[in-house]
Amino acid sequence: MIEVDEIDRKILRALVRDASKSSKSLGEELGLSQPAVWRRIKRLKDNGAIVGRRLRLDREKLGLGVMVFLGVKLAAKGRVSLEDFERAVSAIPEVVSVEHVLGLYDYRLKVVARDIPDFERVLRRRIMTLPGAGQVEANVLLSEEYRYGPL
The missing domain is CATH 1.10.10.10 (Winged helix-like DNA-binding domain superfamily/Winged helix DNA-binding domain)
Structure with missing residues (x-):
């Protein structure tokens, strides 16, 4: 530290x-x-306190009006490796964040889409077909307030 x-x-x-x-x-x-x-x-x-610079994009101006937080529970933890799931889900361009979490779900994904029908397409055709994908819970972002870190 x-x-x-x-x-x-x-x-x-x-x-x-x-x-x-x-x-x-x-x-x-x-x-x-x-x-x-x-x-x-x-x-x-x-000393590693600053690890890079990030660019914030306005997703709505780029045509990505919907953000969904998706909880994913793996269907068969023993049969599918976490690495296989992570690699497969990371290859989906609409998935902007993959977090392995402790709790009800195994993963928390942040997914962007043009609109709800586009999100449904991503969910059905890409996420639900992933190896080991089981139960999912979607939370659609209604509004957000950007906070500048804990400092």
Whole structure:
């Protein structure tokens, strides 16, 4: 675990909001010099606290108006390996996230689709035909509020 002080937290909060900010603009925003910000960011990267940059897309503007959280329980855990299921489900382009979870379901998938009929097609033709796919529960996202991390 890396030690993170209040200045590091401010830098991380600012980068979570906009990862494209330069160390110069971060320095101006936080009252620090550009080299000081750069050194802190480099230390955070070198120690694994920052592991990359992400781009957030507006899925609705890209024609993907439906997001569904899908709980999947494997039908025959002993006959199908988790790796086989994960590999197969990860190959479906509409599945944007695969999480192996503890609880009622074995996996939690995040699936995007143009609309409900498109989601139904993905569910019936792709997800339900996967090796070991058993019981599923779908939760359609109604609205979302983006929060900028736990810091």
